[in-house]
Structures are given as structure tokens and as C-alpha cells.
Amino acid sequence: MSTALHPPVRRPARVAYATCRGVEDVEVLPVLAAFARAGVSAEAVFWNDPGVDWAGYDLVLIRSVWDYILYREEFLAWTRRTSALTRLANPARVLERNTDKTYLRALAAAGVPVVPTLWVAPGDPVDAVAAVDWPELVVKPTVSSGARDTVRTADRAAALAQVAALTAAGRTAMVQPYLAMVEDEGETSLLYLGGEFSHAVRRGPMLGGGFADVAREPDADQLALAERVLAVAAEPGELLYARVDLVRLADGSPVLIELELTEPRLFLDLCPDGPDRLAAATRSLLPGNTRSRPGVSPA
Template sequence: MSTALQPPVPRPARVGYATCRGVEDVEAMPVLAAFARRGVSAEAVCWNDPAVDWAGYDLVLVRSVWDYVQCRPEFLAWARRVSALTRLANPARVLERNTDKAYLRGLAAAGLPVVPTLWVGPGDPPDAVAAADWPELVVKPTVSSGARDTVRSADRAEALAHVAALTAAGRTAMVQPYLTMVEDEGETSLLYLGGEFSHAVRRGPMLGGGFADVAREPAADQLALAERVLAVAAEPGELLYSRVDLVRLADGTPALIELELTEPRLFLDLCPDGPDRLAAAACALLPRPVAGR
């Protein structure tokens, strides 16, 4: 009988789908099923669950980690720790840049059209905000998600009071004009998976009345701007997923309102093969072959 050592039996690749407690992530189950169709074992796990063995995954996919805004330092420490154990997508360095909306300042400085923004940090005078001639203001902290801690107001006193409350809490406030054209045009979100354009969505305004999100064919100028934004914001091959949110200014030109690289909804339900596209792009990051450990 041969006593030669047998090679280890390959095991299915394992993917952790990072989420958080108490959320309804409608994209999770379709994406997990898409991985299963490819012979990949994928499961949803809470990013801050101390019992999770992150080293046991070949890839950790950062998805619905929507509670990070209350504990950004801890979240970034987790991302760096997981990156030392396995592959994280998007990478920790991307999450660190993207979880503070001050990244918009850098993109504007690089010559990209960004929605006009005033920045007020702790200790900064709010004079510029008081003098802004925009009919309505939107005030929000630079670390936030959705419309959390966001105020829309035509009352300067109310807007300034919110700026003061944010800065008193040690947060940086960003002040932008409310763009009425979003009530007709909406925002256009362009979704990229594996570095390639996948689909686009027309989104209703988050502040005030809106309309249903629907699939949309982006205009040539929107697609061109999204490509420019991503070329400046990331290295080639750095991003597994990205969402570029654009609006049109009063003169009709597109401008960036947000670049979502951390935990955006990808609107996979509005793309017929969206979950499969994401799973396929993620599988391209997996090591081959994957042997048992």
C-alpha cells in the first residue's frame, strides 16, 4: 500500500458578506445565491461580531455595514485587521478615504465638477454660510449615511443652528445648495462592478417628496464624468464596486454629489443579472485553487 502523502482536498471558496445587526438588506440573499451557483460558500456576518473568524474567509465583501457612522474609528480598525487576515473588498484604504465626505474637497481640487460645498469644522467661523446666496441650504455632517443628521432649510438661522450643533459635537459640517432640479430630473447613480460600468438608476430626492427608483440609461456626459471621477479617486483594479451619484446643476451640466465606495445600495434588483454580475466580479478576486485549511 502506498504511503505517499495525498494532496489536500480542495474546499469551496468562502466569502463573508459583511453586514450589521438590525438591518434589512434586500440585496443580501440574491447575492449569496449567486455565489452558491458558482460553487462558492457565502454567508452574511456582522462586521463587529467578535465571534467571527475572518481568517476563515477567502474574501470579505463589505456591504450593509450601515451602523459604521456611529463608530467610524472602530470600523476602520476592523477593516485594517481583516485586511491583515484575508482580502477585503473594497480595501481598507478605500474605506478610510470614503467614509468621510471631505473626500469631495480633494476631488474638487483635482478639477472635477462637484456640487458647491462650504465646509465648517469645529472652531471655524460660520460667516461664509450666513452669506451664501443659495435659496435653500442642505446641512449635513461629513461622516453620515442616508439623510441622517441632515437638515434642508431656507431659514438661515435654522441652518446655522444645525452647523453650530454639529461643530459643537466635534464634527465637520458641509453646507450645499438644495438643487430643485432633482425633483424633476432626480439623481443619476452609475453603478460599476469589477471596474466596469454595469447599470444606472434614476433616484428620487432624499429630502422632500420623491418618486420610485427606476433603471435609467445614463447620458453621454454623465457616463464621461463618472469615468473621470473613478480615474481620479482610485487606482486601476482597486474597486470591486462603486456608485457615482450625479445631479445636474442649473446650467444643465452634471456634477458629483457623492461617490459611494463603502456600503452603497447597488440597486441590483433593477439590473436583471445584477447579483450575478457582483458575484462574478468578486469571484475574480478569489485565490485559485482554494485548498482545505
């Protein structure tokens, strides 16, 4: 009789798709289906559900955690705790940097062309806001998403009032010019999965109506800027997903308006195999898989 030991039965890898209550995430079902096709057990889980055993997952994929703006400190504390139990993608250190838009100031200091921005923290003078010659202003808090608490106005008094309201609440305000060219050009979002360019989307402006989101090929200067942004913003192999949002200034030059590394919509519906690309990039991070290209580093 053979005495050879049978190899242990390996359980399927498990992935948690982190979301939040009360949202309509159009990407969750296609992504979960893509994981099933890839032989990975995946389920949507609320990030702040106290009953979840995060150690039971091989990876937590941060996706539609859109309520973090209301609970940022609690969210970041959760990312740190979860990172001690399992792998988080994107990593906790990335999420901490990216959930406050002052990261744009750091990128600008590193030489990345960014939409002109005035920063007003609680207690800062507001003289510069009144003095700018931009025809229209956009005022928003540095911790926000989806144009929440954002005002677009040509009225300096209204802009100053919004700055005052934000800083009185202990929040930092950012003031930018409204770029009217986005109503024709739109924003260009470049999507990266597993460290590689995947697809790009032309998006309508969030303020002031616009047009439907459509797939597009990025121009060479846009692609070059996106690669530069990611090289400055993250270590090699640090990001599972990234969305680089660009606009053009009046002179035609592309600039960064946002770098979405926390919970961006990835526009997977506008890429024929988008969900499968995300599932494959995620699967390569799981135990028993090796990568032939840079991957997400542990948190």
C-alpha cells in the same frame, strides 16, 4: 501499485458578506444565492461580531455596514485588523478615505466638478454660510448616511443652528445648495462592478419626496464624468464596486454629489443579472482564479 500522490482536496472558497445588526438589506439574499450558483460558500456576518474568525474567509465583502457612522473609528480599526488576516473588498484604505465626505473636497481640488460645498470644521467662522445666495440650504455632517442629521431649509438661522450643533459635537459640517431640479431629473447613480460599468439608476431625491427608483441609460456626459471621478479617486484595479451619484446643475451640467465606495445599495434588483455580476466579480478575486481585466488590489 501506483505511487502517484493524490492532489490535495481544495475546500470551496468562502466569502463573508459583512453587514450589521438591525438593518433590512434587500440585496443580501439574492447575492448569497448568486454566490451559491457560482460555487462559492458565502454567508452574512456582522462586522463587529467578536466571535468571527475572519482568517477563515478568503474574502470579506463589505456591504450593509450601515451603522459605521456611529462607530467610525472602531469600524476603521476593524478593517485594518481584518485586512491583515484576509482580503477586504473594497480595501481598507478606500474605506478610510470614503467614510468621511471631505473626500469631495479632495476630488474638487483635483478638478472634478462637485456640488458647491462650504466646509465648516469646529472652530471655523460661519460668515460664508450666512452670506451665500442659495435659496435653500442642505446642512449635514461629513460622516453620515441616509440623510441622518441632515437639514434642508431656506432659513439661514436654522442652517446656522444646525452647523453650530454639529461643530459643537466635534463634527465637520458641510453646507450645499438644495438643487430643486432633482425633483424632476432625480439623481443618476452609475454602478460599477469589477472595474466595469454595470448599470445605472434614476433615483428620487432623499429630501422632499419624489418618485420610485428606476433603471435608466446614463447620458454620455454622465458616463464620461463617472469615469473621470473613478480615475481620480482610485488606483486602477482598486475597487470591486462603486456607485457614482450625479446631479445636474441649473445650467444642465452634471456634477458629483456622492461617490459611494463603502456600503452603497447597488440596486441589483434593477439589473436583471446584477447579483450574478457581483458574484462573478468577487469570485475572480478568490484564490485559484485569475482575472482578464483589472481587479481589486490587496489592502
